[in-house]
Amino acid sequence: MHELGHILLNSEDEFSANIFASNILAPRIAIQYSCKNYRDVVNLFRLSEEAANIAYNDYKRWRLYIVTHNNQMGEIDNVLYKHFYNTKARKFVYCSSECMICGRKMYNTFDRDCGVCTLPRYSYSSFSELDRQLLIAENTWLYGE
Ligand SMILES: [Zn+2]
Ligand SMILES: [Zn+2]
Structure with a gap:
């Protein structure tokens, strides 16, 4: 991506080529919509620590620019946002899967199960009524109880 940056930008400048690659x-x-720190960038985008640091610091500049300019995102940002916006989940979705159990x-998790159906039964009272009813329904369906 760095080399492609040199070609497309028609420039020998290393910094520009790095920023180009980083944005791609x-x-x-x-x-x-997916990272709280540069470590998340390492894990999610499979970047080296150095590349992730560059990306995360530039992201902070990007965000600062947007919030100080009437929250106006650029045209490319808008297109990307629309591409990743999931109408069912009603949010930005970068990964979707199904709970292996239920x-x-x-959305946006690499966990293999939803966490609700793996909770022990004695903790029924600690989550919402809907979750509780769903879990009971699942248990009835699975175990006939
Ligand atoms: Zn270079
Ligand atoms: Zn589940």
């Missing part, structure tokens, strides 16, 4: 590999709008749709 870890778009700032995607960092906005089949519930899960």
